[in-house]
Amino acid sequence: MTKNSAIERNPVRPTTKSVETRARIIRGALDALETHGIGEVTTRKIAANAKVRLATLHYHFDSKETLLLAVLEDLNASMLARYQEELRNSDDFETHVAELIRSIWRYVERTPEQQFVQLELTLYALRTKGSEWLAAKQYDAYIDVYKRLIVEGRGTQDPALERIGLALGRFILGGIDGLILQSFALRDAADTQAGLEALIVAARDYLRHLLDS
Template sequence: MDDNDQPAPPLPSTRTPGATRKGVETRARIIRGALEALESGGMETLTTRKIAASAGVKLATLHYYFDSKENLLLAVLEDLIADMAEAYRQDMSMPSDPEERIEALIRSMWRYVQRTRNKQLAQTELTLYALRTQGAEWLAARQYNAYIDFYCRLVFHGMGELTEEQRKIGTAIARFMLIGIDGLILQNFALHNNGDTNEGVETLVIATRDLLHRLRSEAGIQPG
């Protein structure tokens, strides 16, 4: 990891890190510690010492489970996406019509954003770090490809294995939603104007539904 601390040598083990129950719990604690440190202070203060302290583990233990900051941040990203997916599952219904599902998804996305301000800032920090750090650009690409794939599958949820045309449409819709949501997040956090943001959410719902309707019509996919 790029800290002043020198990585400690791996702890002797014949198992893959995290293979035991205790290992799984320790790994999860480190990930939570990294996320807490990221949320509270951003990337500039995200050091191995702070992560270890937040997780309640020794530095040697942290380096045993994660041999680089990028690998740890990837695990944090995966944890963020899992948390988001679970929140959506509990929060939103899944209408059978894809256009209605998009509306429900966008509204659920925004409710999640409003509940998780620090997580949203952490994800932005993670993206900027990856884009600014030579050799870590893959992390930003992995981050957005994961979001796109997640939303793409939700667009046609419950309709069996996606066809190539459905995947193409779902990807376009996912990209469009992310553009809108990312913009609304920054606008809302910067201006603290919920009225304008709520209007923006409604506009995004209408625009995304219209885009899906057009793409499906162009592909010869009938509504319903």
């Protein structure tokens, strides 16, 4: 069975109890990752943290990787909901992109432990043979979130706009990742703010280039 077929297969009937149990396992996994880090987290520890039997965990998730993917999907859903809640679309495309970047950074500052988890999961996936797909899945999901927020409210399904959203989403994600590492390493708020404003300027310039090309 391939990884993708394992992800798509869902043997659990969607009863209220099973949905609640699955959600509790995901929360338990996130709590364990935030507290201990990926290196010390096992499915047994996650089950104990979620207060379920190990067999119950494996009934819902057939591997550690599929559980980690569920954690990432849950984080992305929460992230998207928060952005949509606080982001106000502007008729001016450049202003909209600038406000999106500031909204992203506010979320980063509010959720430092989750940022550590996401960074650790990326490295874990890249360093674990057979789990590289998880890192690709993770980054595709981030880029899709950014793309959706970039084109949201533009009032068109123009393929050219989708292309712009995808390219700019990749660009913004790369800049935000760099700022996260710099912020955590140097702990210099003024330097981080300067870097954020530089990213906004660069994103606006890149947007103009994409619109003209």
